[in-house]
Amino acid sequence: xxxxxxxSTFPAGFLWxxxxxxxxxxxxxxxxxxxxxxxxxFSHTPGKVLGGDTGDVAVDHYHRWRxxxxxxxxxxxxxxRFSVSWSRVQPTGRGPAVQRGLDFYRALVDxxxxxxxxxxxxxxxxxxxxxxxxxxxxGSSAGGGWPERDTAYRFGEYAGIVADALGDRVEMWSTLxxxxxxxxxxxGSGVHAPGRADPVAALRAAHHLNLAHGLGVQALRExxxxxxxxxxSLNPSAVxxxxxxxxxxxxxRRIDALANRVFTGPxxxxxxxxxxxxxxxxxxxxxxxxxxxxxxxxxxxxFLGINYYSPAVVSAAEDTQASxxxxxxxxxxxxxxxxxxxxWPGADDHVSFHRAPGELTAMDWPVDPTGLKDLLLEYTAQAxxxxxxxxxxxxxxxxxxxxxxxxxxxxxIRYLHGHLxxxxxxIVAGADVRGYYLWSLLDNFEWAYGYSKRFGxxxxxxxxxxxxxxxxxxxxxxxxxxxxxxxxPATD
Ligand code: PNW
Numbered sequence: 001x002x003x004x005x006x007x008s009t010f011p012a013g014f015l016w017x018x019x020x021x022x023x024x025x026x027x028x029x030x031x032x033x034x035x036x037x038x039x040x041x042f043s044h045t046p047g048k049v050l051g052g053d054t055g056d057v058a059v060d061h062y063h064r065w066r067x068x069x070x071x072x073x074x075x076x077x078x079x080x081r082f083s084v085s086w087s088r089v090q091p092t093g094r095g096p097a098v099q100r101g102l103d104f105y106r107a108l109v110d111x112x113x114x115x116x117x118x119x120x121x122x123x124x125x126x127x128x129x130x131x132x133x134x135x136x137x138x139g140s141s142a143g144g145g146w147p148e149r150d151t152a153y154r155f156g157e158y159a160g161i162v163a164d165a166l167g168d169r170v171e172m173w174s175t176l177x178x179x180x181x182x183x184x185x186x187x188g189s190g191v192h193a194p195g196r197a198d199p200v201a202a203l204r205a206a207h208h209l210n211l212a213h214g215l216g217v218q219a220l221r222e223x224x225x226x227x228x229x230x231x232x233s234l235n236p237s238a239v240x241x242x243x244x245x246x247x248x249x250x251x252x253r254r255i256d257a258l259a260n261r262v263f264t265g266p267x268x269x270x271x272x273x274x275x276x277x278x279x280x281x282x283x284x285x286x287x288x289x290x291x292x293x294x295x296x297x298x299x300x301x302x303f304l305g306i307n308y309y310s311p312a313v314v315s316a317a318e319d320t321q322a323s324x325x326x327x328x329x330x331x332x333x334x335x336x337x338x339x340x341x342x343x344w345p346g347a348d349d350h351v352s353f354h355r356a357p358g359e360l361t362a363m364d365w366p367v368d369p370t371g372l373k374d375l376l377l378e379y380t381a382q383a384x385x386x387x388x389x390x391x392x393x394x395x396x397x398x399x400x401x402x403x404x405x406x407x408x409x410x411x412x413i414r415y416l417h418g419h420l421x422x423x424x425x426x427i428v429a430g431a432d433v434r435g436y437y438l439w440s441l442l443d444n445f446e447w448a449y450g451y452s453k454r455f456g457x458x459x460x461x462x463x464x465x466x467x468x469x470x471x472x473x474x475x476x477x478x479x480x481x482x483x484x485x486x487x488x489p490a491t492d
Contacts, residue, residue, distance in 0.1 A: 006487035008424040015118060015435025016480030017079030018072065018457060019392050021125035021177065023055045024444040026085060028062035032100040035091040037127035038145065038186075042193030043450075053450025059442050059460050065108050071458060071467060072441065073115040075477040080117050081391055081437045082108070083125035083177065084162055093129035093154050102165040109169050120172035120391070120437070122233065123159055123216060126182055126192065126447075133194050145194055146205035146212075147187060149288065156215030163223040171228055174305055174391065175216040178235040179209040179263055184343035191343075191448050199283050199345035203262075207289055210266040214296035221299075232267065233305030233391040236260045236379070238371035239312045242354055247316035251351040254279055255314050258344050268383055270298035280346045303434070304383055305391030308419075309363075311371035313354040359411075362396040362453055367415055369422035376426035376433055387434045393419050394439035396446065396453040399470060407459040410489075412472040417489035424485060438476060442467065 089101035185192035188202030237259035241248035358366035443456035457473035
């Protein structure tokens with residue numbers, strides 16, 4: 001039997017979805033009472049986003065949502081993960097909600113349900129109301145935001161507002177998207193909003209995100225019906241040692257602590273591991289962790305969302321000249337090798353990053369589906385009995401419309417094929433994976449890269465806002481319709 005005739009069949013009921021985030025697609029940043037988030041401020045700060053791009057218009061989803069839902073329905077997708085813009089529903093980050101903001105999301109959800117598409121709401125995908133970044137309750141002179149404890153309580157309140165508005169119609173809820181990025185890219189390296197570069201602030205932010213997650217889950221549980229499913233989307237690092245040496249294994253341990261266990265410790269086990277505290281002891285004594293915080297952070301979860309793009313390879317720190325000579329120093333796994341500040345508080349003197357082998361996407365991220373399989377099996381072991389969803393996976397490529405207007409993206413088809421095969425292998429090996437959300441439905445605002453990187457299964461012409469499903473969208477639609485992955489990708 002030739003391999004192209006071997007199909008992998010996914011479990012019945014497996015969700016085939018796509019994902020987006022509010023600031024990346026909505027635009028309409030000044031409409032219906034919305035106020036600036038930290039990403040509005042950051043993107044309007046010269047030099048922060050490639051090409052000076054902003055989310056002011058993005059892909060105009062705030063006005064085109066009906067068409068976008070129809071697009072998903074035409075592709076036969078059964079699930080959609082989107083995020084709520086906090087400052088659209090609670091402009092100052094505290095106090096009363098804005099009804100028009102909530103109405104937008106209610107209408108969107110109703111349209112999805114009318115087309116048989118299951119919504120997953122992400123409460124926070126990085127767009128903190130600017131007012132909360134500007135508030136310094138503890139008297140810090142640097143700024144407020146996630147390094148401040150109060151922000152976690154504000155998030156709990158906001159979670160309650162969204163639950164009250166959408167709880168009768170949305171079953172799947174995710175508190176935070178990739179808190180690692182919020183804490184360590186936002187406050188550690190500063191390549192994401194709000195652009196602060198302060199290792200103490202980054203660790204404080206990580207803790208308050210853990211607390212916010214717990215308070216958010218509590219607020220959702222109090223309000224949502226029993227059928228609701230509550231989880232969180234993490235971007236665990238599939239981190240490998242360069243060699244089997246004890247020194248490289250120790251580098252792996254350090255990055256596993258700072259990338260993964262800093263969140264899964266509190267959320268899944270109610271602890272910060274001793275090695276994490278020891279590794280960062282010269283930066284902070286963690287006195288901002290108060291009694292009871294870890295109990296709050298550890299809430300029973302109905303699912304865990306795994307976002308995966310590429311693995312990380314680390315070794316014990318090498319001297320820079322040597323690693324530059326063999327070309328292995330570039331780029332960081334965060335894709336922001338140009339950043340002058342590190343997103344790894346306390347690890348820089350101990351760890352060097354290397355590029356994993358493999359083809360590169362337009363982000364210069366190596367293609368390595370095994371990392372996804374490894375993570376799914378690792379989290380199956382770490383969170384026994386908790387269903388998993390791949391809440392993001394996908395790739396940017398330099399897609400251009402051909403002469404007939406179609407967009408042919410065989411690389412993305414190969415990427416998706418490889419990663420879906422990895423998901424299937426993980427399921428066969430015992431992982432309880434219930435669904436897959438392709439990042440992203442549409443080309444969109446790719447954070448610090450602006451519109452220069454296209455992750456969509458659907459191409460967007462930014463000048464006209466015309467949407468054109470790429471060949472990968474048609475390929476994915478076939479997989480979704482049949483629940484079967486062909487043995488080979490058949491890219492034409
Ligand atoms: C994720 N890193 O972002 C986000 O959840 C999406 O909003 C984003 O568009 C997508 O992945 C593609 O980048 C990440 O630097 C951004 O390690 C940066 C990193 C990881 C994830």
